[in-house]
Amino acid sequence: MAINPDIRRQRPGLAPWVGDLSRFPWWILVVLLIGIAVTYAIIDNRFWGEAYDFVKLGIKITVKVSLISFTVALSLGLLAGLGGLSSNMIYRNFSMLYVQVIRGIPIIVQLYFVAFVIAPTVVSQINNLGDWMLASGILVNLGSGLANLHIRDVPMINRAIASLAIAYGAFEAEVFRAGIQSIERGQTEAARSLGMSHFQSMRYIILPQAIRVVMPPLGNDFISILKDSSLVSILAVRELTHMGQLHRARTFRSWEALGTVAVLYLMLTLTLAFLVKSMERRLAFEK
Amino acid sequence: MKNSSSLSNSDDIIILDNISKSFGEVKAIIDVSMNVKRGEVCFIFGPSGGGKSTLLRCINHLETIDSGKIVVDGIHLTDSKTDINRIRSEVGMVFQLFNLFPHLKVLENITLAQKVVRKRSRKEALEVAHTLLKRVGIPEKADVFPNQLSGGQKQRVAIARALAMNPKIMLFDEPTSALDPEMIQEVLEVMLDLAKEGMTMVVVSHEMGFAKAAADRMIFLSDGKIVETGIGKEIFTNPKKDRTKVFLSQVLN
Numbered sequence A: 001m002a003i004n005p006d007i008r009r010q011r012p013g014l015a016p017w018v019g020d021l022s023r024f025p026w027w028i029l030v031v032l033l034i035g036i037a038v039t040y041a042i043i044d045n046r047f048w049g050e051a052y053d054f055v056k057l058g059i060k061i062t063v064k065v066s067l068i069s070f071t072v073a074l075s076l077g078l079l080a081g082l083g084g085l086s087s088n089m090i091y092r093n094f095s096m097l098y099v100q101v102i103r104g105i106p107i108i109v110q111l112y113f114v115a116f117v118i119a120p121t122v123v124s125q126i127n128n129l130g131d132w133m134l135a136s137g138i139l140v141n142l143g144s145g146l147a148n149l150h151i152r153d154v155p156m157i158n159r160a161i162a163s164l165a166i167a168y169g170a171f172e173a174e175v176f177r178a179g180i181q182s183i184e185r186g187q188t189e190a191a192r193s194l195g196m197s198h199f200q201s202m203r204y205i206i207l208p209q210a211i212r213v214v215m216p217p218l219g220n221d222f223i224s225i226l227k228d229s230s231l232v233s234i235l236a237v238r239e240l241t242h243m244g245q246l247h248r249a250r251t252f253r254s255w256e257a258l259g260t261v262a263v264l265y266l267m268l269t270l271t272l273a274f275l276v277k278s279m280e281r282r283l284a285f286e287k
Numbered sequence B: 001m002k003n004s005s006s007l008s009n010s011d012d013i014i015i016l017d018n019i020s021k022s023f024g025e026v027k028a029i030i031d032v033s034m035n036v037k038r039g040e041v042c043f044i045f046g047p048s049g050g051g052k053s054t055l056l057r058c059i060n061h062l063e064t065i066d067s068g069k070i071v072v073d074g075i076h077l078t079d080s081k082t083d084i085n086r087i088r089s090e091v092g093m094v095f096q097l098f099n100l101f102p103h104l105k106v107l108e109n110i111t112l113a114q115k116v117v118r119k120r121s122r123k124e125a126l127e128v129a130h131t132l133l134k135r136v137g138i139p140e141k142a143d144v145f146p147n148q149l150s151g152g153q154k155q156r157v158a159i160a161r162a163l164a165m166n167p168k169i170m171l172f173d174e175p176t177s178a179l180d181p182e183m184i185q186e187v188l189e190v191m192l193d194l195a196k197e198g199m200t201m202v203v204v205s206h207e208m209g210f211a212k213a214a215a216d217r218m219i220f221l222s223d224g225k226i227v228e229t230g231i232g233k234e235i236f237t238n239p240k241k242d243r244t245k246v247f248l249s250q251v252l253n
Helices: A006-011 A018-023 A027-044 A046-084 A089-103 A107-136 A140-147 A156-181 A186-191 A198-235 A242-250 A252-281 B004-008 B052-059 B082-092 B107-117 B122-135 B152-162 B182-194 B208-213 B242-252
Strands: B012-023 B026-037 B039-044 B067-072 B091-094 B169-173 B202-206 B217-222 B227-233
Touching: A027 A046, A046 A089, A046 A156, A046 A198, A046 A242, A046 A252, A089 A156, A107 A140, A107 A156, A107 A198, A107 B039, A107 B052, A107 B091, A186 B202, A198 A252, A198 B107, A198 B202, A242 A252, B012 B052, B012 B202, B026 B202, B026 B208, B026 B217, B026 B227, B039 B052, B039 B208, B052 B067, B052 B169, B052 B202, B082 B107, B091 B152, B107 B122, B107 B152, B122 B152, B122 B217, B122 B227, B122 B242, B152 B182, B182 B202, B182 B208, B217 B242
Parallel strands: B039 B202, B039 B217, B091 B169, B169 B202
Antiparallel strands: B012 B026, B012 B067, B217 B227
């Protein structure tokens, strides 16, 4: 801890045990108490138990949506982040365009847009490609498959994941760009003066240092995407929030349904926060 | 100060022909021409902001020049077809602020470029690294991270890292300017050894003691121009230009 215990003890008029008590992380106790109370309610109370049994079916989907979209977002973000720093005019401008446009549109609008505009457009283009392949007799089997693809064959969850990944990719691009820029220019110069190519100096010198810088903001964004995955409930993807809403609509037990949903999110985010913290510590090195 | 065999081959390994470089409005180098012979120790000195570091950085293309011609070991740097990375691996560079890689241990700092640029095996790279660490006098520091070293030790590792590529030329950009006074000597001794072994060196520095001991040629650079060039120590004993006299009287007293 950054707080020096000696300074606290010097405070006049306070017994030593008061200092110890004021340092105790009380908030963790409160969180634990809430957890215990809700767990007790789920076991003991019929309505809480029913709410939990129904809502828990969404946990897997929530975790799946968050994990996959964040992984894709990291790749998109790294590509666009490097692009933003590239000396290649076309690459750089495409990256900036992506970041600025996506960051300026609410995620909920993007979700609707990807699900109901982009996905159908892509499918119809694939149909056109399939028709063309059939007509010109190239890879006829694949062509007929492409020609008969229907937008209904693209599950909402996939459209939701794609949209969330695109949205978060723009945030991660800025994180990566800032992380790379935070590494002194002398590092690149030393690497290049040893004869390393631009790619090699990125791969061996800059990125390994930048990754330590970007770990905390990336961890934050991972927790963020887990919470924002609740937005995909508007596409009727059966994740936690959607299951909570369904239960509420079925039973009018709002307190139990939403309470269970909130506590489950809290358990997930706190676990993640803990994991991120320990990962940061493992990656840390003496500066 | 060097063995005769390295002087027998007296062709120019670095040729700067009328080079100029500006940063925006500021003219850093104005029409500078100079040559460095194989095995020569060339000492560049002069007031801060006079273009010394820029000139050095142009030699391995860390700065691009606006006009003029640079030829290093027979290869035109200014030719767009030139593979800059290949030239850079032949030219070692030592920086004022060391620029060691903080995420790698001392040994890895020295072996990385050997492996990825020179394509040496791990074993061979390690052998070279251990030999060089012995040569710069800190074999016991192989397994520590750079931030656990003193300034003088860092700079010696930086020199070992550059030497590991078996460069034909070593460039030193104010190698002792960021060091505490008691650490300057240990770095200079490594540099003196290198000079004795016949390494071609271009040194930008304020260490007049090193110049007296090792320089084959001294160049006084001020306001982006070469004011005066002298063979060996003659510039100390017999400076011709007033600008040089004033500067020398300031740094030597």
